[in-house]
Amino acid sequence: MSDNPFARIIRNPNLSPAQKSHALAVAAENSLPPPSLDDETRAAQDARVICDMFEGNAPYKPRYVLPDYSVLMRQGSDWLELPAPRTLDEALNVLMIAFHHVPSVTGMPVYVGQIDDLLLPFCDGVSDAELVSKLRFFWRYLDRVLPDAFLHANIGPADNRVARAVLAVDAELKQIAPNLTFRYDPGISGDAILRFCTANIIACSKPHIANHPLHRAAFDGVGYGIVSCYNALPLGGGASTLVRLNLLEVARRSADVADLLDRGLPHYVELTARLIEARVTALRASGFFQSFLVTEGWIDEARFAAMFGIFAMAEAVNHLQDSAGRKGGYGHDEGANALGLAITERLASLIAARPLAHVWRGRAMLHAQAGLSTDSGLTPGIRIPYGTEPDPVTHVQALVAQHAHFPSGVSEILTLDETVRANPEAVFRLAKGALAAGLREFTANVGDNDLVRVTGYMVKLSDIARHREGGMDRTNTTALGAEAALMTDILARRPRVVAGELQARSDG
C-alpha cells in the first residue's frame, strides 16, 4: 500500500532504520488532531500566513531544550545513576550519556552545552595534546551518533584552552555536527581568539560568532545558549514552540504601508500569539515538565520561551515598494531598508504588548526565522534575497539596525569569495566591525568550501550531490539541505565579487 504514509516511510530506500523510526513517530503524532484553534487563527494557518513549523500536531516535548549541564557536572544524576564526574574522561562520558536524554523537535538534542565552561574544571593536569585527542573523539562521537546539524555547541567568551582545542578539532575534522558558536565579547575575548575563529571560518565556514554583550543583556544571570539555526534562548530552559509569520502574506493582505503597520501586523501578531498559546497549552498537558530533567534541575519550566518567528521580510518590503511605485530593493536602497526597520520595530512593540501565559518573561521573543526547506521564492528572516546581496560591508550596514529587535536570534550569511583565503585579516576585520556595529550574529561562508550553511545548519555539498543521485545519507539534515537546494535558490547565493578589479562586463 504505497499510499499509506507509514508504508511509504518504511519502504523509503534512502532512510536508515533509525530515520524511519523517527519519521514513523512524526507520522503517528500527526494522525492526531492539532491543538484546537479559533476559526480566524485556523484560517490564517491554512492560508500559510502563520505556520507552526511542522512541529507536530500533538507536542510532547519542547521545540528546543537547553539543559544547564553544569548541574550534572556538579551533582551527577540520580535518574541516570551517574555520580558527579571527577576527571575529564568522566565528564565527557557523563555528557555523552546525558545527550541521549535531551529531546527536541528533531528527536536529537539541539544543545550540547557551553563546552569550555563545562570541561575547564577537569583540565588541570591534562596536557594540550591529550585535550585535543579527547575532544577529537568527542567530536567524532557527536557527528556519528547524533548526526544532526541543528545540534549546537557553544564556547567563549573567554579565550581558554578548551575553546582553542575545540576550534582546532573543529577545523581539522570539518564535520556537519556539531554546529558551533563562539560567544564574542570585545571586553573579554581579545583579538587572538577572534582571529582563531575567523581563520576557522575560512577553513570550514564555522564557527558562528555571537555578539555576547547584546545577548547577555537580553537574558539574565543564568545565561543563554545559541542552538539550531542561531536561536538564542535561556540556558536551563529553551523554547516551547516556534511559530512563524510570513511577512509577504501580511503585506499582500494590506492596502499599503500604513495599513500594514496599523492593521495588518496587529491582526496577524494577535493570531500568531493565539497559535503559540494553543501549542504551549498542549505541550504542558503532555506531562513533559514532570520529566527528571526538571526535577533534577537541568531545566526549569519558567525558562521556556515562545519564539515568534518572521520571514520573507525582503519579499514583503519589495512588494510594498512595487505597490507604491517606488524604486529601490530591500538591502540596496535606503528607503527600502528603512521600511524593513519600521516593520521590525512595529513587530517588536506589538509583541511586547501581548502577554502570554506560561512563557519566559510573559512575552514571545522575536526571531528572524532562517527558513524551511520548502520555502520556494521566500527569503529567510530579514535576509537579503540570495544572489542579490551587496558587498559584505554594505550588507551588514543595510540590516544591522534591525538586529537590536531580535532577542531570540537573527542571522545573515555573508558569502565571501575564495580570494579571502589569502587575506584572513579581512575576515577578522569584517567580523570585528560587524559585531561592533551591532550585528547580533556573524556568520560567513567562504566560496568553494565543501561544508556550507544552508538556511542555518551545515551541510556538505558533496553529500547533497550524492543524495540527489539517490544515495543513502547518514545525517538527518542532508535530506533537508537537498530539498532546500532544489526548492529554493539557496546555492545560488552568490560569492560576492571581492576582487578589487574593475571588470568590463563586455568581455562576457
Added chain:
Amino acid sequence: MAEPSGLIARLLRWSVVDGPGNRMVLFLQGCTFACAACHNPHTIGTCTDCGICLPACAPGALVLKNGRIAFDPTLCTHCDACLSACPIRSNPMARRMSVPEVLDALLRDRLFLDGITVSGGEATMQPKFVAALFAAIKAEPDLSHLTCLIDSNGHLGPQGWARLLPVTDGVMLDIKALDPRRHRALTGQDNVRVLASARLLAKAGKLAELRYLIIPGQTDREDEVAALVELARELGAPLRLNAFRRRGVRGAAQDWPEATRETVQAIAARLDAAGLGPVSLPVTFTR
C-alpha cells in the same frame, strides 16, 4: 585655492586583494601607461566629453549638459555599453569626489576597514588629491588607524613621490617587464622611471610590495626572470606574482595565452630558492 577633488572610476567598500585586511579602494580614472594586458582598460583614458557614448546608453543615464557629460547613477543599469563605445578607453561614469566626501565614506565604514588603497588607472596622476586625502585621513582621529596605500605603475617622478610619501604608508608597485624594449611594447612607456621609483621607495622604506605580472612567452622568459631575481634581491621588498588573464582585456592581448599554475609556481619556486620568499601568488594557485 579650491580643495582638490579626485576623478573616481569606482569606489569599493570591501576589497581583500588590494593590500592587507579589508580596504576601501578608490580606482582613480586615467593612466600614464596603456598596457595591452590591462584588465580595466576603461580606466586608462580621460573623458573629453565628446558624447560618442550617449547613443549607447539605453536608459538615458548619460546626457550632455552644457557641453559636458552628466551621469545619473540612479538610472544606470550597469550594462557598461558606454565603456565599449568609448573610443579613448575612458569611462563617462567616473565621478568627481571631494576629500570630505571620501572621508564621510570612510567614517561610515571605519569599523570594517584596515585601510584605504588608491588604485586605478594610475592613482599618482592625481597627486594633489591623493596627498590631500591621505593627509586628511591622518588628521582625523577616528580614521588615524587606517593605513594609506598606493597601487602604482611607478611612472611618477621623484618630486611627485616627495609630495606623497610623507602621508603614504606604503606603495604596491607593478613592474611590467625588466627589459626596456619589452616594457615599452607592453605599456607604451620606458621602465627607467619605474625602476627609479622602485629604488626610491625601497630606500624610503615604503615599498610595501613589488608585483610582477606573468605573461606567457613574454615576462616568463629567462632573461626577465633572472633580472627580476636581481632586482628583488636589491630591493628586499615582499613579492607578489600575478598571472595574466584574458578577462577584461582588449585588443591583441585577447589572443595571448593565460599564465598556468605550473609557470607561476615554477617562477615562485625560483624566487624562493634565491631566498626572496615567501612569494604571494593568486589564491587559486595556492591550493
